[in-house]
Amino acid sequence: MAKRAESAAGSGRQPGLSDVAAAAGVSHMTVSRVVNGSGAVRAETRLRVLEAIEKLGYRPNSLARGLATGRSRTLGVVALDSVLYGPASTLYGLENAARDAGYAVSITSVNAPEHAQISSALDRLRGQGVEGVVVIAPHEATARALRDVSQDVPLVAVADAEGSPVPVSTVDHRDGARRATEHLFALGHETVRHVAGPHGWHESRSREAGWRDVVTARGAAEFPVLRGDWSPQSGYLAGWELLHDPDPVGAVLVANDQMALGVLRAFSEAGVAVPDDVRVVGFDDIPEAAYFCPPLTTVRQDFIALGKQTFGQLLGRIEGQRVEQRTVVPAELIVRESTGPRSV
Amino acid sequence: MAKRAESAAGSGRQPGLSDVAAAAGVSHMTVSRVVNGSGAVRAETRLRVLEAIEKLGYRPNSLARGLATGRSRTLGVVALDSVLYGPASTLYGLENAARDAGYAVSITSVNAPEHAQISSALDRLRGQGVEGVVVIAPHEATARALRDVSQDVPLVAVADAEGSPVPVSTVDHRDGARRATEHLFALGHETVRHVAGPHGWHESRSREAGWRDVVTARGAAEFPVLRGDWSPQSGYLAGWELLHDPDPVGAVLVANDQMALGVLRAFSEAGVAVPDDVRVVGFDDIPEAAYFCPPLTTVRQDFIALGKQTFGQLLGRIEGQRVEQRTVVPAELIVRESTGPRSV
DNA sequence: GGCAGTTGTGTTATCGCTAACACTCCGTTC
DNA sequence: GAACGGAGTGTTAGCGATAACACAACTGCC
Numbered sequence: 188m189a190k191r192a193e194s195a196a197g198s199g200r201q202p203g204l205s206d207v208a209a210a211a212g213v214s215h216m217t218v219s220r221v222v223n224g225s226g227a228v229r230a231e232t233r234l235r236v237l238e239a240i241e242k243l244g245y246r247p248n249s250l251a252r253g254l255a256t257g258r259s260r261t262l263g264v265v266a267l268d269s270v271l272y273g274p275a276s277t278l279y280g281l282e283n284a285a286r287d288a289g290y291a292v293s294i295t296s297v298n299a300p301e302h303a304q305i306s307s308a309l310d311r312l313r314g315q316g317v318e319g320v321v322v323i324a325p326h327e328a329t330a331r332a333l334r335d336v337s338q339d340v341p342l343v344a345v346a347d348a349e350g351s352p353v354p355v356s357t358v359d360h361r362d363g364a365r366r367a368t369e370h371l372f373a374l375g376h377e378t379v380r381h382v383a384g385p386h387g388w389h390e391s392r393s394r395e396a397g398w399r400d401v402v403t404a405r406g407a408a409e410f411p412v413l414r415g416d417w418s419p420q421s422g423y424l425a426g427w428e429l430l431h432d433p434d435p436v437g438a439v440l441v442a443n444d445q446m447a448l449g450v451l452r453a454f455s456e457a458g459v460a461v462p463d464d465v466r467v468v469g470f471d472d473i474p475e476a477a478y479f480c481p482p483l484t485t486v487r488q489d490f491i492a493l494g495k496q497t498f499g500q501l502l503g504r505i506e507g508q509r510v511e512q513r514t515v516v517p518a519e520l521i522v523r524e525s526t527g528p529r530s531v
Numbered sequence: 532m533a534k535r536a537e538s539a540a541g542s543g544r545q546p547g548l549s550d551v552a553a554a555a556g557v558s559h560m561t562v563s564r565v566v567n568g569s570g571a572v573r574a575e576t577r578l579r580v581l582e583a584i585e586k587l588g589y590r591p592n593s594l595a596r597g598l599a600t601g602r603s604r605t606l607g608v609v610a611l612d613s614v615l616y617g618p619a620s621t622l623y624g625l626e627n628a629a630r631d632a633g634y635a636v637s638i639t640s641v642n643a644p645e646h647a648q649i650s651s652a653l654d655r656l657r658g659q660g661v662e663g664v665v666v667i668a669p670h671e672a673t674a675r676a677l678r679d680v681s682q683d684v685p686l687v688a689v690a691d692a693e694g695s696p697v698p699v700s701t702v703d704h705r706d707g708a709r710r711a712t713e714h715l716f717a718l719g720h721e722t723v724r725h726v727a728g729p730h731g732w733h734e735s736r737s738r739e740a741g742w743r744d745v746v747t748a749r750g751a752a753e754f755p756v757l758r759g760d761w762s763p764q765s766g767y768l769a770g771w772e773l774l775h776d777p778d779p780v781g782a783v784l785v786a787n788d789q790m791a792l793g794v795l796r797a798f799s800e801a802g803v804a805v806p807d808d809v810r811v812v813g814f815d816d817i818p819e820a821a822y823f824c825p826p827l828t829t830v831r832q833d834f835i836a837l838g839k840q841t842f843g844q845l846l847g848r849i850e851g852q853r854v855e856q857r858t859v860v861p862a863e864l865i866v867r868e869s870t871g872p873r874s875v
Numbered sequence: 876g877g878c879a880g881t882t883g884t885g886t887t888a889t890c891g892c893t894a895a896c897a898c899t900c901c902g903t904t905c
Numbered sequence: 906g907a908a909c910g911g912a913g914t915g916t917t918a919g920c921g922a923t924a925a926c927a928c929a930a931c932t933g934c935c
Binding site for chain 1: 545588590591592593594595597598603605614616619620623626627630635636637638639640654655657658659660683762763764765767789792796799800818819821822823824
């Protein structure tokens, strides 16, 4: 032990339990008990140990702890499109929830939603000893790939999929779209148009479904959807298509804020006023949405809540409980000027 | 050993080196050698071991390996604004580089660029046994906070700061802005205006400096900069200010693409044609930039290269080499229609 | 044929920690 | 006052891997 204490002082090595023990004149177990608050330690002893810890700048080594306990308190995240607003925010929310629970987050990203890539990402994480994995899977292809991936580590997907083979957690896109559509109807419009997202994305499907729910329930005219690719450009094109529609357009639900920006742009160029001539709602509440011209009514997703919920669900699986196969965070309608009252 | 092999079969526990050893009828060291390709192993033995590994689905436990070697092969990342395009992309590039080098990435984010928060984030990562840390620090406040943070773990900041107390890695924002400005002058403009980013950001300062370099060198009229906050709205306002400027505006360098979008919008509303009446350049090359109306000339940052370089720099520090105090990735000018030739 | 040098393999110690149990004091209890 | 029980502390044995050395069994060379 003396050897150990000396060598620690000599080299730049991080001090260990036994260095602290030597400095405080106790056994390493006593130090461990102080650090973890487990077992009984006399107040005076605890103080001595704490002083030694302070003096040496001791920090527990979580690798060793993980090895000894079999619990790494680390969460793995597989990200696909980490630059898009939704997925990036989801990662942020997850990291937040994990941190609050004392978990570390190890991230690994894959280029394409293919089975081989996802499988190897899971292998990497498993080798790192993560206790569970969250797969951020906005593509339907990812969800499919998860079907036949080995499941020897607890796994939850963030995906708005129904009947998924793995438990999923999601924001309620469908209900969000319903609320947005209801909001537009409530303003007196006869029907609501929809600019949808691309095929192959859960979000596209769910938001479109929510829009259709309300249009159908109201018995309103159901025009075919226009389809974009999430980009402002595609929204812009959709905007012009709407302008050239023989039937007058009074209200539009756009599947995300960036496309809504494009739509607004097209309308503005055509001299169509929002909200006076047409009312527009987006989806996502990206930070810029409040600064669009006009500020955009949109549907906000609470990524902090989503992270918390997803993490809780995963924790349940880790602890072997039976967990919900699908949990949902409500979406919130944020009303701004793009659906405001019309000026005289 | 027999005990071990049985218990592994019974419980769902992950198989270990000794399970494989028992199955292959060799010692655990031989298995270790096969796994790591270190030392000599007879071809026949190797085959037997590989079969056992395959059969049992063995994966090395990186916690144990890290404990034994003292190298966790894990990289820590401290992120501040993980949702903005730049920082999110930086994270993505880093993860990429780390993965290629067989490193895992553990991420932790902080809410504010304060010393206490950053210090505790570093502590968290250190406890996880990371070999080095990258701090994504676009704010000048973060760089300041790093000054008096304990440096017992190799650290590199991604920040375009000069004379930083810690090694930094960055895209060459200043040179990128210079190139963009030169490009505009080369098109025959007498001077170039600048819409800058907010105070307190390295990127704002560097891009503005690059613009000023060229304007000064050319001896052109140097109009005061307009200043936005990165949002399209602020760009829109700046755009209107430019329109109302008594001196005619022919060319504008905007400090990021989102503000450039706002500028384009303002010009379009005012009936000012881009590029016919005014030429506009942005910065970032966000995915949408190519779809703006008109498609935006901008400065692209190679985040994959940035990640690679930052990671390499950190690896150098980890291995105790003397490394560059500041490394830089060149920026690339992407010419699109917003600075295209003027139509008749 | 003997001695060195290579291969291939096994043994043991160690990384820093926790789990499980052993032990020493004490104050109770009957 | 002997037996008990709990508080406080120490000892030992792992967790799953690598490192360092030990030791056969073969070469090859003089």
